[in-house]
Amino acid sequence: MLTRMVNKLSLLFSRQQFNDELNEEMAFHRAEVEKELVGEGMSPEAARYAAKRQFGNETKLREQSREAVGFQIETVMQDVRYGVRQLRKNPGFALTAIVILALGMGVSVAIFGFVDAALLQPLPFAAPNRLVAVDEKSALFDRSNLSRDDYEDWKRLNHSFSSLEVYTGTGFLLRTASYTEPVPGGRVSDGFFRTLGVKPLLGRDFLPGEDRPGQAKIVLLSYSAWANRFGSRKDVIGQTLNLSGEAYTIVGVLPREAAYAPRGSREFWVPLLDKTGCEQRRSCHNLDGIGRLRDGVNMQSALSEMQNIAAQLARQYPGSNQDQGASVMLLSELSVGNVRPILLTLLGGAGLLLLIACVNVASLLLVRSENRRREIAVRGALGATPARLTRQFVTEGLLLAGSGCFAGGLFAMWIITLLKRLIPKDAADSMPFLSKVGANMHTGGFAAAIALLAALLMAATPTLRLSFQQIHVGLSEGGRTSAGRMWRRLGANLVVVELVIAVVLLVGAGLLGKSLYRLLHVETGFDVTHLATVQVMAPDKTYANTEQKVALIREIERRVASLPGVMSVGVTSDLPVQCNCDTDWIRFVGKPFHGEHNEVNERDISSSYLPTLKARLVRGRLMTSDDNASKPQVIVINEALARKYFPGEDPIGKKVGNGALEPKSIREIIGVIADVREGGLDNEIWPAEYQAMLQGPDNNFAVVVRTAQDEKAMLPSLVKTLRQIDGSLGVFGEITMQQQIEDTQAALLHRFSTWIVAGFAAMALVLGVVGLYGVIAYSVSQRTREIGVRMALGAQRGAVYQMVIRQAGRLTAVGIGIGLVCAVGASLLMRSVLFGVAAWDVPTLAAVAVMLGVASLAASFLPARRAASVNPCDALRAE
Amino acid sequence: MAKKPDLLPGTLDMLILKTLTRGALHGYGIALSIKRLSDDVLTVEEGSLYPALQRLLLQNWVRAEWKMTDTNRRARFYTLTAAGRKQLGVELSQFEEMIAAIGRVLSDAREA
Numbered sequence: 001m002l003t004r005m006v007n008k009l010s011l012l013f014s015r016q017q018f019n020d021e022l023n024e025e026m027a028f029h030r031a032e033v034e035k036e037l038v039g040e041g042m043s044p045e046a047a048r049y050a051a052k053r054q055f056g057n058e059t060k061l062r063e064q065s066r067e068a069v070g071f072q073i074e075t076v077m078q079d080v081r082y083g084v085r086q087l088r089k090n091p092g093f094a095l096t097a098i099v100i101l102a103l104g105m106g107v108s109v110a111i112f113g114f115v116d117a118a119l120l121q122p123l124p125f126a127a128p129n130r131l132v133a134v135d136e137k138s139a140l141f142d143r144s145n146l147s148r149d150d151y152e153d154w155k156r157l158n159h160s161f162s163s164l165e166v167y168t169g170t171g172f173l174l175r176t177a178s179y180t181e182p183v184p185g186g187r188v189s190d191g192f193f194r195t196l197g198v199k200p201l202l203g204r205d206f207l208p209g210e211d212r213p214g215q216a217k218i219v220l221l222s223y224s225a226w227a228n229r230f231g232s233r234k235d236v237i238g239q240t241l242n243l244s245g246e247a248y249t250i251v252g253v254l255p256r257e258a259a260y261a262p263r264g265s266r267e268f269w270v271p272l273l274d275k276t277g278c279e280q281r282r283s284c285h286n287l288d289g290i291g292r293l294r295d296g297v298n299m300q301s302a303l304s305e306m307q308n309i310a311a312q313l314a315r316q317y318p319g320s321n322q323d324q325g326a327s328v329m330l331l332s333e334l335s336v337g338n339v340r341p342i343l344l345t346l347l348g349g350a351g352l353l354l355l356i357a358c359v360n361v362a363s364l365l366l367v368r369s370e371n372r373r374r375e376i377a378v379r380g381a382l383g384a385t386p387a388r389l390t391r392q393f394v395t396e397g398l399l400l401a402g403s404g405c406f407a408g409g410l411f412a413m414w415i416i417t418l419l420k421r422l423i424p425k426d427a428a429d430s431m432p433f434l435s436k437v438g439a440n441m442h443t444g445g446f447a448a449a450i451a452l453l454a455a456l457l458m459a460a461t462p463t464l465r466l467s468f469q470q471i472h473v474g475l476s477e478g479g480r481t482s483a484g485r486m487w488r489r490l491g492a493n494l495v496v497v498e499l500v501i502a503v504v505l506l507v508g509a510g511l512l513g514k515s516l517y518r519l520l521h522v523e524t525g526f527d528v529t530h531l532a533t534v535q536v537m538a539p540d541k542t543y544a545n546t547e548q549k550v551a552l553i554r555e556i557e558r559r560v561a562s563l564p565g566v567m568s569v570g571v572t573s574d575l576p577v578q579c580n581c582d583t584d585w586i587r588f589v590g591k592p593f594h595g596e597h598n599e600v601n602e603r604d605i606s607s608s609y610l611p612t613l614k615a616r617l618v619r620g621r622l623m624t625s626d627d628n629a630s631k632p633q634v635i636v637i638n639e640a641l642a643r644k645y646f647p648g649e650d651p652i653g654k655k656v657g658n659g660a661l662e663p664k665s666i667r668e669i670i671g672v673i674a675d676v677r678e679g680g681l682d683n684e685i686w687p688a689e690y691q692a693m694l695q696g697p698d699n700n701f702a703v704v705v706r707t708a709q710d711e712k713a714m715l716p717s718l719v720k721t722l723r724q725i726d727g728s729l730g731v732f733g734e735i736t737m738q739q740q741i742e743d744t745q746a747a748l749l750h751r752f753s754t755w756i757v758a759g760f761a762a763m764a765l766v767l768g769v770v771g772l773y774g775v776i777a778y779s780v781s782q783r784t785r786e787i788g789v790r791m792a793l794g795a796q797r798g799a800v801y802q803m804v805i806r807q808a809g810r811l812t813a814v815g816i817g818i819g820l821v822c823a824v825g826a827s828l829l830m831r832s833v834l835f836g837v838a839a840w841d842v843p844t845l846a847a848v849a850v851m852l853g854v855a856s857l858a859a860s861f862l863p864a865r866r867a868a869s870v871n872p873c874d875a876l877r878a879e
Numbered sequence: 880m881a882k883k884p885d886l887l888p889g890t891l892d893m894l895i896l897k898t899l900t901r902g903a904l905h906g907y908g909i910a911l912s913i914k915r916l917s918d919d920v921l922t923v924e925e926g927s928l929y930p931a932l933q934r935l936l937l938q939n940w941v942r943a944e945w946k947m948t949d950t951n952r953r954a955r956f957y958t959l960t961a962a963g964r965k966q967l968g969v970e971l972s973q974f975e976e977m978i979a980a981i982g983r984v985l986s987d988a989r990e991a
Contacts, residue, residue, distance in 0.1 A: 021945075022929065025906055025955045029925060032907040 079395035086396060093368060094400065097361045101404025103763060104357025105450050106411025108350040111756075113416050113443045115343050117436040118336045124257040125331075126197025127292075132299065133334050134164060134289035134306065137325035140583075140599050140686075145285035148275060150313060150321070151189075154289070157309045160302035161291035165192040168287045171700070172243040172268055173539050173730045179723055182537045182730030183225075185243070185268040193220070193258065193269075195292050202226075203237040203252030211271035218271065219248040223256040225267035243268060245541040283320035283585065283659070290331060303328040319659050322595040336433065341832045342749050348826070349505060349760045356501045358454060360767045361404075362461045363494045365397070367778055369462035390463050397458030405451035412447065413439060422752070424743055491775045495768075496815045499856070502761070502768035503819025503848055504826050509761035510844040511827055511837055512754040518836035519750055520742070524577060525676035526613035530567075531704060531737035532711040533575055534718055537730035538699040546629055549697035552726070553606060559721055560705060565714060567706045570609030571693060575702045577741050580679035580686045588645060589655040589666065600641055601678045601688035604696060610636065610673060612706050620652040620671035628694040633667035638675045641687030656689070667691065682746040682835050704737075711736045746835075753833065765855065768815075773859040776808050780863040787867050788875025797868040804867045808860030815856075816849050823848070891923065891931050893974060896959060896967040899941060905954040906932060932957060940966050 030051045037047035087094035122128045134154070138144045146154070146166060155164045167188040174183045190211040199205070200220065210218065219241055221230065230236045241248045248270060278284035293302055306326035314321040336343075369376075376389060384392075416437055420428075428434050536556070543549050553571050560569045574582055584602035587593050607623045618639060627634050635656070642651045651669045658665040675685045693701070703722070707714045715734040722731045741747060780787070787800055827839035837844075898904065898912045909932075910923045935941045940963030946956045959967070 021955065024953070026925075026929065028905065028952060028954050029907045029910075031952075032911075 079392050083396040083399045097364055097400050098404045098407055100357045100360050102407035102411050104354040105405055105408025106415055108354040109412035109447045110415035111346050111350040112446045113437045115347050116442045117433045118343055121436055123332050130293045131331040132291050132328050133331050134291045135327045137327045139323055139597055143327045146287040146289050147282050147285045148279035149282040151287055153313055154309055160297045160305045162294045163191050163195045164291040165189045165195045166287040166289050167192055171537055180728050180730050182732045183267045186266040187270055187272050189272055198258045200252035201255045206271050213274045217248045218251045220269040221253045222267050223254055226253045245539050282317055299328055318595050323597055342753050345830045345833055346756055349757050352501045352505055353760045356498050356764050356767050358457055359494050359497050360771050362457055363491050365461045393462040394459040398455050401455035401458045409447055492811055495771045495775045495811055498768040498771045499815025500819040500822055502764040503816055504823045505761040505764040506848040507823035509758040510848055511834055512757050514837045515835040516750040516754045519681045519747055522681050525674050526615050528737045530707050530711045532714040532718055533702055533704050533737055535702050535733035539728050540699055543699050550694050559725055565708050567708055568608055568612045569705045570612035571606040571701050571703055572609050573604040573701055577677050580683055586656045587659050601686050603690050604693040605690050606693045612704050615676050616674040618672045618674055622671050623692045627692040633695050634670045635667045636671040636673055636690040637669055638673055638688045640675050640685050642672050644687050680744055680746045769855045769859045772856050776860045777863040780867045784870055784875045787870050788872045792872040800868045801864050804864035805860055812856040816852055820845055893970040896963055899959040903956040903958040905956050
């Protein structure tokens with residue numbers, strides 16, 4: 001067996017010699033036969049012919065000898081050569097098919113790359129399916145932060161987790177050569193990285209007990225901070241690092257994977273240590289929990305245990321914990337939960353596009369095999385076996401699929417790079433899985449699977465077509481009718497499929513576009529134009545007490561207001577259109593109270609902030625610069641709060657306080673403004689209270705500037721001015737309000753999906769209409785004779801037009817009809833990504849139907865005109 | 880021309896190997912030899928001869944080399960290898976077994 005293989009292989013490489021020897025051997029044989037015949041008395045001429053005749057078809061003989069010894073590869077290569085020649089002879093067809101395939105494949109592989117990275121690949125932690133996010137649950141939030149006291153109780157009481165740890169984001173001011181840079185950091189409990197299964201690259205992890213108040217200040221560097229700020233030096237361990245004016249000792253460097261920790265790009269990680277102001281209250285929630293499930297504990301039992309513990313704490317501390325539940329979910333859900341519906345929508349769209357591309361190429365192949373019927377018949381008549389013919393078609397299909405998929409792979413890589421570049425950095429930071437998108441095993445496997453399917457389809461289509469056929473039918477021209485009808489029916493069905501898909505994608509794009517429009521034009525309650533914003537972080541050491549903080553805010557407002565082009569300036573703790581977050585629980589003096597949590601957005605603002613936004617005052621007054629720490633506390637509320645808690649009452653003059661109505665928490669409502677959108681574009685408006693910043697200032701705030709002209713041009717001088725006021729201020733995140741709104745996650749996701757689906761839809765429209773054109777044009781070319789006869793018998797040109805257009809119209813109508821039904825179904829599936837528009841939005845459906853109808857009519861007009869201009873004499877003579 | 884009986888399928892390889900036991904022969908010589916020895920009953924089609932020779936070469940049952948004929952023409956001569964001789968033995972015994980079996984069936988049929 002082995003020697004046989006070796007022999008075969010050596011024959012393969014010395015093919016030329018093999019052929020020469022065989023030829024010579026046969027020539028010798030013929031000569032001998034000839035000699036023998038001459039010996040028997042035949043004339044030399046006759047003998048030569050007789051020898052030749054006896055020998056038979058020499059080429060065939062040679063092939064048989066070769067087949068006996070050779071691999072199939074020779075004939076395969078012959079097929080390939082022939083296939084390439086066929087494709088080159090018909091470059092239009094080959095190019096169209098390859099481009100269509102590459103488009104469909106490239107798009108779906110690229111989208112799959114994102115889906116895979118986000119939804120399929122596990123987090124790069126030890127046993128990631130045992131890692132869960134553990135949080136509290138309140139009346140308004142399915143998942144809300146833990147308070148430090150609650151965390152400590154949860155950690156002590158639970159039996160579900162082998163470890164339960166917390167983390168929270170923080171910011172540090174880092175003095176660099178030119179200015180003070182605010183850098184994102186994280187505070188974690190000591191076992192946080194152990195729980196994830198992340199081991200430091202250098203140095204050590206935090207040790208148990210190192211997160212307690214009063215312990216030494218130590219820091220772990222992230223991989224990127226180590227690489228970018230410390231030049232990847234090994235001797236950083238033990239060095240001191242000045243963060244926000246405090247000295248921290250570097251104890252270790254985290255590996256690159258730690259960047260996948262639930263909070264994106266954090267540069268420095270420190271232990272929890274002392275309780276912040278918020279952490280001293282059980283009612284203030286600022287931590288996120290992660291837990292590792294013990295062996296044998298499932299999510300459900302962990303959740304029910306945590307709910308029990310939460311209920312126990314609620315009984316124990318009704319003031320802070322009433323109605324506070326627990327939430328346990330897989331950690332991997334956390335970073336992808338909100339992009340999942342969008343990604344699945346896009347994957348669906350890409351799949352449809354791939355389908356339409358395949359259908360299109362399949363119908364192209366059908367037309368082609370139809371045109372090659374005579375060639376096939378001739379080859380069959382000359383002795384090609386059906387197997388051999390099939391192999392030829394399979395080879396051609398594989399060639400097409402191969403080059404199409406190769407191009408598709410390159411195209412996919414290009415799309416991935418392009419899409420990654422389009423995602424703004426801030427958004428990308430919250431999606432750490434993005435760095436895993438690219439050429440890897442999964443995408444490669446997916447691409448290979450698509451390539452295989454495409455190859456199968458392309459090989460099967462003409463082969464199926466072939467098996468219907470009998471050689472003599474192919475040879476005779478008259479046999480056209482039955483085969484033609486067969487193709488017409490199949491081709492027409494394929495076109496209907498294409499039109500249906502085009503309708504689905506167009507409707508999807510239309511609905512997403514309408515959602516995006518609605519989203520960007522949602523009522524914000526203020527004038528978003530001509531607003532420049534920037535974040536400021538002041539060092540706690542320099543600005544320690546209220547007087548110092550107030551002085552800084554006053555100075556900033558004064559200096560910025562004097563900049564040329566500035567109309568007004570205000571300061572707020574949180575910019576609008578961000579999130580329904582930083583909430584407060586309030587209680588109304590003089591109203592019944594049973595410990596319920598009246599959760600409202602809480603914003604600290606300077607007196608000029610609301611006028612700068614041009615928020616509309618509905619009742620009462622806004623605060624003034626006189627409402628400072630020496631005066632009774634005052635708040636402005638929004639209409640949503642007034643509606644919810646003071647229905648039919650005048651809220652002005654009413655007092656609110658915290659759950660216990662502590663005297664220092666009591667403040668008076670002095671005004672009501674029309675709702676300013678604090679939460680995201682697609683969130684509902686929550687009740688909100690605006691407190692006077694001068695009465696309780698903080699060192700983290702945003703400066704908002706209304707400008708006379710272009711607000712974008714104001715940003716650099718704004719940053720420069722703030723740095724001039726105090727070089728130790730962290731100044732960052734300068735952006736115009738409009739840009740910020742467009743960059744919010746809701747707008748981003750919508751814009752992204754709108755553009756991508758619109759791109760899919762455009763391609764689908766073109767492919768569908770081209771497909772329709774192909775079918776109609778082919779049908780006209782096949783019916784030339786019939787049309788000639790009709791016209792010879794007196795049919796008017798108008799009637800011929802009508803006949804062709806009616807055929808196209810019927811296909812289009814069926815396609816659009818089925819398409820609309822499917823589109824409503826598909827839109828219902830993607831309901832969760834739509835905003836302010838129903839899945840059965842009639843204007844969108846109507847617009848798509850009209851658009852596709854018009855495009856289809858245009859596509860059928862050309863062949864109709866060709867049909868109508870047929871000269872009956874030519875048509876009849878052509879046969 | 881009267882139709883000559885076809886070779887029994889599968890017997891060509893055996894016939895070629897047997898022919899070669901008498902010494903090296905070229906393709907034409909093999910065909911001629913089989914024809915003569917069978918008194919013109921068996922004709923080897925060239926169409927099957929050369930593929931068969933390639934098959935045998937591949938199995939290493941025969942060896943081929945280019946030599947000069949008596950008439951001073953270059954021709955490819957085939958010789959039997961040891962493995963070929965063994966194969967011939969196997970095929971002969973199989974063939975005889977089959978012939979005997981056929982004979983038994985036929986004689987039985989005649990008696991009935």
